[in-house]
Amino acid sequence: MMARRGHDVTVLERDPQNLARLGDDHGCTTVVGDGLDDEVLRDAGIENCDAFVTCTRGDNTNLMAAQIAQKRYSVQMVCAKVNDPQRAHEYNKIGVFCIVPNLLTAGMMRCWLTGEEYGPIESFNRLEDA
């Protein structure tokens, strides 16, 4: 999505087979390796990136990678996908921006159903809605 909009995107993935799912003309740079490994992160260009998004299946992996990007590499925009709303809530409190996919989807459906206005992304992160 970002590459198609003209942004410079590097995809970091542990399993090379998964990269095949990007297709042929994705226009991204790809790096194979563990996203918690400093050397791999530097190979992927973390030192010069403007934004770092972490969306593996593991909440804790995402939270750790996000904090490495924030603390060690001072990346300005960092976002972690976190499935557990409670964990996301706790980390949002300490300044790690988390998105909870299920809450986001359900919240947008709610807005569509009730005619409520779609608020900013943070408004879909409310623990009370979980």
Place this chain on the structure above:
Amino acid sequence: MYVIVVGGGQVGVHLTKRLLQAGREVLLLEKDGGIISSLKVQIGESVMVGDGCEAQTQKRAGFQRADVVVAVTGDDEDNLVICQMAKNTWGVSRTIARVNDPTHMWLFRELGVSSSVSATDVLYNLIEQEISVGTVIPLAALRMGNIEVVEATLTARSPSVGKLVREIEIPPKSNIVWLLRGDEGIVVDGDTRLQEGDLVVALVPTASESALRNVL
């Protein structure tokens, strides 16, 4: 004192056993329900099934009244989140993490985990100390072996670090003569202040070598 150990591998099991033997109140938290029965055979009833990273499980395990939470799973990301949640959500004052990849040590420190243990670092330091750091190595024997030239590398734990040479009680008839700091060689006198990492060269009577080692 209430201690919660998260991760029922070898480290977690033996740690829990030791703490129980010492009369502590301990709970071992393990995610894999399949190994719980074998854990119970080993350590009795102080075992609970659950994901130690989940707030609900943490609440049931009693994180809110724990004095120490120890995270010893095989995954650094899990150990980090366990300790961070323990501290930030439940106010646990002491958190201890096993760090499997030593390059992650700084992150655990930076994020406020009280203590982090990397087996790799511990083993490496043992080997390095054995080889050179902190040990006085005889370089040459002079005059029929009565006097030796020795070298010692100073570590953070060396008692002489931060002191002026004249403040150190070196054994009689011995002398610190020279040191290497980074790439710079320095001729030592009484007003030289010793630093961590200094490689110190001294002349010492053979019989006093261990006495010199103790003060350095």
